[in-house]
Amino acid sequence: MIHFREITKIFRSELLGQPFTALSNVSFEVPEGSMVGFLGANGAGKTTSLKIIMDFIRPTSGNVEFSSALGSNRQEIFRNIGFLPERPYFYQNLTGHEFLSFMGKLTDLDTKTIEDRVRLWAPRFKIDHALPRELKTYSKGMLQRIGFLATILHEPKIIILDEPLSGLDPIGRKELKDVIVEVHKAGKTVFFSSHIVPDIEEICDRVIFLKNGNLAYDGSVSALMKQAKVQDFIMTVVAPGEIPSTIKLKERLDLPESLTRFTVTPENKDVLLNHLVTNKKSIVSLEMMKPSLEEIFYNTRGTHDPQ
Amino acid sequence: MTLNKTLTISYYTFKEIWKSKILLNVFFVGIGLMIVTYVATEFTYGVPERVALDFGLGMLSLSSLAISLFLGVGLLSKEIESRTVYMVIARPVPRYSFILGKLIGLMGIQAVNVIILSLMTMTATKFLGGEINGLILWAIGFIFLESLMLLLVVVLLSLLANNILSVLFSLVLLLLGHVIKDTQEISFVKSNPLVVKILEAYHFVLPAFYKLNLKDFVIYKNELPLSYLAGNFTYAILYSGFLLLVVVFLFQRKNLD
């Protein structure tokens, strides 16, 4: 649907300051019907890329191509895109309802359609009760949710979200992820950025990974996780006592209430488990560690050291 | 289609500013105006209705210029800073439509301000035995035009420089645009053809705000030649049109980050 083609973006700061290359020759594609995660640390160039897609800023070189499924001219194409900016901040003095009408009218919806869709979606996002209130009274989570509603109000073919999950509490994240999945299942292409690996791993089928303005990875999520080579296990045990030195531990952390947390590599996991079971120790939990962005960052091959 | 969207943007811009209660200040200015007029009429000999008119038009002019300056400077920059602009132009809305909508919305606020304060001024003048003549209406209309021109100046500058500089430059242009009239009257200037030419050229490049100031005439005269009024009116419209074109051109090309 979107083809990001050999894009370089150099920011020339005013007066002094050196030119800064935010993106260097980045190419990728967002295929129709896919759910693509746009991964990268803070400052990797995600927002810059999305701004270039949305034509808010212009690339130094390269171009963005929209597939004909989106439309043939700018107006048509933008009618089929739903975009939610990073940390959106809305018109403070408009009510939620006014804001949604405003956004709906700008995407050529008539009043009745807007009302119908708001009535359909607002309860789903738990903001129906707040619609008559001014946006300045909304919590961060509510703003994110009403922003998302505005993004899908006109039933775009593709939705592009910049860090939609950041700033939400765990329940809020879960709820929004569920809706994103639902919208995707209804046939929409989804492209969203995040610096949090598990969020992308959980719901995306594909990931594009930016590292210091360079494309570091573009492919399936599971393959990226394998590259990361981090699959340690974390085990929490009640009063395990001494562990024989033959069992290699990566880390042992004694917690309050006589709990102990072990970190072990996959090879040592079963040995430790056996030892604990034969000694009748009570195991509270066992989980596989998700690689953090840093770990992926340092382990993704085909890239150079940061800085 | 596009016109509709422009008006939609104007409508919500108006609503957003309206609900920010900025006009409440205008209302207080109005009340203050009443009080000062009352006090002034108690303490001045002679012509209290002139005091009312003078003071009323002065307040009207100051408040519309202040609205242009301080709401105008943030009209776009605040939208960019707070990323609200992205919500709008990520939709099928051309950029010129966005900026036109914002400007019309703010001028709507400006119109409400002008209407409230001029009604108050005219009521006070009438009440004190003064007369409402056509020239007063021209003066009020010209204040509206002056605020439009200043709004476009400050919006234009805000696309090129930061907010503080934009306000400062606009103020400088506003002052220059007024004092240039007196400069033209200085005999040294009159006797120097080159300086005369330079001052004439000024009008084409920089805004000659003095052309829209009828306050002094209103206080001491009842009418002005129609050609003078029409000429200055045309100047303001053409100059504003020119500024608008530049603003649209700059905004169309601007990197919104």
Ligand SMILES: Nc1ncnc2c1ncn2[C@@H]1O[C@H](COP(=O)(O)OP(=O)(O)O)[C@@H](O)[C@H]1O
């Ligand atoms: N207007 C700008 N001028 C100069 N540098 C910028 C500008 N916008 C972004 N950058 C820089 O570009 C890099 C990428 O920023 P961004 O795209 O916002 O990263 P991300 O969204 O991945 O966190 C950052 O180092 C940022 O400081």
Ligand SMILES: [Mg+2]
């Ligand atoms: Mg970002």
